Amino acid sequence: MAQYTPMIQQYLKIKAQHKDAFLFFRLGDFYEMFFQDALSASQELEITLTSRDGGGEERIPMCGVPYHSAENYIKQLIEKGHKVAICEQVEDPKAAKGVVRREVVQLITPGTVMEGSMLDEEENNYLASVSDFEDGTFTVSYNDLTTGENSIAMLSEGFNAVLSELFNRPVKEVVVDHSFDKDKQQLFKDRLGLTVSFCDETVITEDFSYLVKDIHNDKCTKGFGRLLNYIQHTQKRSLDHLRPVKLIELKKYMTLDMYSKKNLELIETMRKQGKKGSLLSVMDRTMTAMGARLLKKWLERPLLAFDEITTRHEQVEGLLEQFFERETLREQLKSVYDLERLAGRVAYGNVNARDLIQLKLSLTAVPELLDILGQFENRSIHALYKAIDPLTELKELLETSLLHDPPIQISEGGMIQDGYHPKLDEYRDASKNGKQWIAELEAKERNETGIRSLKIGYNRVFGYYIEVTKPNIPHLPEGRYERKQTLTNAERYITPELKEKETLILEAQEKSVELEYELFIKIREKVKQFVGELQILAEQISRIDVLQGFAQLADENDYTRPELNNQRSVDVKQGRHPVVEQVMDRGSFVPNDIFMDESNDILLITGPNMSGKSTYMRQLALTSIMAQMGSFVPCEQASLPVFDQIFTRIGAADDLVSGQSTFMVEMLEANHALTHATENSLILLDEIGRGTSTYDGMALAQAIVEHIHENIRAKTLFSTHYHELTTLDEELIRLKNIHVKAEEYEGSVIFLHQIQEGAADESYGIHVAKLADLPEPLIDRASSLLKELENTRVEEASSEQLSLFVEEEKPKAKTSKLESRLKDLDLMQMTPMDAMNELYQMQKQVKQKS
Structure with missing residues (x-):
């Protein structure tokens, strides 16, 4: 590596730790890629391939994307099953001695996507992990990083059951250990289209032991440990939103294997492999994204317990009986954003002020939602909302702290309400009054100089200045202004008074933005304390949404209660x-x-x-x-x-x-x-x-x-x-x-x-061919052949009947080995495959004799 420049050496060292990912290497306002990454990315993303001198004998292939639009490029790579390692500058370039220090701050993979633009809001984005054990059992662990959901299932019916289980859910990536069978890895890729990743570590640290507190099976704990360690390795940030692991008791649900789900077109059609035309598309009358995701889960795992099924039927009936209240409920659900994923973003640390406004609007809708549910007479409906906590304290925090229409970036200011923090109010007052003072000074100077075109402007290089056009310069009182900059048609000046005020105004603006950022981070931390309650509230509202969707479906299509x-x-x-x-x-x-x-x-x-x-x-x-x-x-x-x-x-x-x-x-x-x-x-x-x-x-x-x-x-x-x-x-x-x-x-x-x-x-086979518009001569020929075949069958049947009346002495034939073998077969105890093999062997034996 000595032949390369220090920066390229740094790149190669970091790339060596992330060989299976595209390394987005931050250089100023761009993420750059070099060597093979550049060659591959230029083709995958259809971007220009260039080169640069890296200190070696040959120029290095290079391509890059602007950091502010990198999300779209990352999305393209992730959708194709690739991984992307984000390498940021982690020190101020001005303070760096030599090459700026850089580190991978996040590894984005198909199963660990958090950015909203890369996700389908109506579908979970699962990362799975498969572990196999010597006794032939497997564990399949699931995590949806966007919602914090964790679950695990144990299977003992062989690897085909594992494939069916993974097919059961929208899984994008599967994690296994390095010793996992290579042929099985290939089936994950070929049959299910999954990205295969590796992690050998299965130990769960004390910090995350609460996640498996309800799991009392070492295999399950070990299986989930692999998944958790992979998440920790790739994400490198807070995972406080992860929820305790739920054991999927498969015996509680109807089993639908991979073949049945495909044949019945439950989630997607076989021909176009899209939602339209599937059972899911017909049943989806949900009003929220989290409700749509829960509906899909219910469709993937129908219940077996009479009591649970009956409870759902009763709740659907209660919602169906009151049309106007149900319509009002549906309208109110439109005001509820994706609480599940909002809670995940809060804990993950990538939530912005607009996300929190969505959270506030959702919480504002909850009390009215509860009032509407209270109007239903069916008792089973009451159980849906009695335990709901509207989180009034959190709603009040967001109402009193954030402006209604904040910017997307949390570093620009303009997020916090007046009156929320005294110091921020002081800065804003100084900034506001300072600008008022500037406006008054401009009017005063125009009046005293008599120059109507005189104006006070501002730019980042020179700050505030007084600008006078060249024809008006002779009218300036001598010694009044200090020259600052000469332009083609004007001169710019400053005064000691203006510079003093400029310092106060700019300091107030700068400190105001800094303080707003600090306050927002504190607000976000306070919201983070409610993540668990938000996740529970999301589950409750999702259930209400799915059930009202069932009632709406029944009403629209004249369905009946089974x-x-x-x-x-x-x-x-x-x-x-x-x-x-x-x-x-x-x-x-x-x-x-x-x-x-x-x-x-x-x-x-x-x-x-x-x-x-x-x-x-x-x-x-x-x-x-x-x-x-x-x-x-x-x-x-x-x-x-x-x-x-x-x-x-x-x-x-x-x-x-x-x-x-x-x-x-x-x-x-x-x-x-x-x-x-x-x-x-x-x-x-x-x-x-x-x-x-x-x-x-x-x-x-x-x-x-x-x-x-x-x-x-x-x-x-x-x-x-x-x-x-x-x-x-x-x-x-x-x-x-x-x-x-x-x-x-x-x-x-x-x-x-x-x-x-x-x-x-x-x-009616020929009639069907006619309906398919096969050529008329072909249809006529087929009809003719059919008559000939039918006549032949009649003649054969007649000759067989006549032979019954003919007495003919025949020597008693000796029983052949084939006949003996046929008599000895116990067909009722044979599988179809066994019967087919036996039949094949007999046919082979007969052919050899002939």
């Missing part, structure tokens, strides 16, 4: 798909009933493609999720069990990342359901087996249906295009056939989207 039962019975009258009905003309969606009592576990659904089988299946799952969130549901009447898990296999898509075919993905998802489902689960399987040959697929589909019927007994909706399976209702007593009705009219098919009992008569 009834919960313990009989494993599903009875939905005139059920609708909550998302699909929103995109259709009002009233055009065809509702359907669904009934499954204790004597019926499986509905085998047949009917043509495009007729609505998948919609029918999905709407039961979405209705159940909504009910267990605490929402009302889209139907005329509903009685539902509490499902512990929902498994779906709907739609076919290759997993290109891991190189798995459609059929393999289909089998893996089916296997996941068959392995983990219980009799209290809901399984949705859509046309299983279509990814392989007809007979393979049919055999697998039947084996899966039989396995669910005999061994799991979960409530199951199984759609199929294998009409041969409809005879299963003769063998499986808890299976029932239903179909989607369609009718032919003048050579075209009309889909009625109505579910009826029994099996479908036809598949």
Whole structure:
């Protein structure tokens, strides 16, 4: 390094400690980047790449961004999964002896963003940590630095459960130790798009022991310790807003694996991967950002406890019953800013005066909010607000201390009210009177000199001055002024009296700004003492917001309160798909009933493609999720069990990342359901087996249906295009056939989207092709081929029937090994995957003989 200049040597030493981050190196008014950082950043940010002499043989690549607009550039890098180390000058350049001392004051990573412009206000920004243990268990820890929320879950179902858990939340970055399996790290990146970071330290210091006071599991403590140490290492500032860790007891919530969340499009759509068109977009009637975030959490984790679900239903009903009060409540919630993130910014130390004004306005709205809630007659509503503390003391502090419209920068002054601090009032008075004195002096000098254009001005270099244009200089009384500066068209002068007053005015202004900054920091520290109460208040208002949103949703869309039962019975009258009905003309969606009592576990659904089988299946799952969130549901009447898990296999898509075919993905998802489902689960399987040959697929589909019927007994909706399976209702007593009705009219098919009992008569495949506007000659050829195939089948069936009447002596065949092997198979005890493998081996054996 000796070949480089001292400043470049300093850069390289700091960069060596932050190899995985872009180093924003402060040089005056710019953040500069050098070497490889400059080459990469110039491409990522599309900024000009230059170079400079650094003392070596070759010029050093360099690029930079202005410090005052750096936030936008940092945001671009963070959104692409990069990290940014902010390196500031930590001493006054005027006082520096040699190179100005610089230090990294913050490491910004995708999971530790605090700046509001880089965040989605309606979504948490989680940093996660995964720790694995020798017994096969994992811990997954979460932190949202913007709100101070901490939580941890323990999983013992393998690494796929970890992937599903991380998929469950908006995680941007995951922290592991350096020994964590490399293949698993790659899955974090490929499957979930996460930035992977490292921290080996797991010890929690005494200062932060309060965070794990309620955690009595060493694995959980160690797992959270890794996350906490990473946060401390990257943030280098106060973390007083961090809240005690909550243990996520997964058994309290409905399990929704990664496949089900994708297939059901709960949070985002599969095609565009955006919120619009998802269940979340339909359900979101919240009025605050923190309410929107809580709604998403409830959607991610529907409840299992009857009492908790029922309480939410009662509160929604209470809010639904009084329209005018609810509308007033919604309007009042608009006045409440994001208390959760404001509290985080206060504790973090990056809150400004405008943020505190938002906090004041929010607290001002709380008493009226409580008055409105008091007008609801339903007793369950009273429980929502009785424990709310309006934080009157904090509101009064902010009302008496801060001006209503302060500047963004806290170093400019103009934040503190008159009367808040006597010394500040003195400075302001001196400044104000001094300026008045300047105005009076200007008028006096004009009068005494007779020069109407004479004026008193000010600049930072010369201070206050008297300016006289050159034509008027002869009119000045001799010895009255002292020359200060000569301009092209004027001269500038000063007087001893003016300089004396200037000192008083400028000193008052400077000291006023300094004192305002000191006072603001003290106010911020006082507000910091209320952070815990603010976080509690934010939770309470968020809950109220989500529940009123449920009531609003029910009112707008004619939803009804679901009834919960313990009989494993599903009875939905005139059920609708909550998302699909929103995109259709009002009233055009065809509702359907669904009934499954204790004597019926499986509905085998047949009917043509495009007729609505998948919609029918999905709407039961979405209705159940909504009910267990605490929402009302889209139907005329509903009685539902509490499902512990929902498994779906709907739609076919290759997993290109891991190189798995459609059929393999289909089998893996089916296997996941068959392995983990219980009799209290809901399984949705859509046309299983279509990814392989007809007979393979049919055999697998039947084996899966039989396995669910005999061994799991979960409530199951199984759609199929294998009409041969409809005879299963003769063998499986808890299976029932239903179909989607369609009718032919003048050579075209009309889909009625109505579910009826029994099996479908036809598949209508060619009619669907016609609807898709396939070429007419192609359609004609397909119709011709279909008739030929149907005639062939009839002839084959006739010859088989005739052969029954022909008596023919046949020698008794010797039982082959293949037949013996087939007889010995216990299909009811085999998984679908085992059955498929066995079938493959038999086929291989037959091919070898032939």
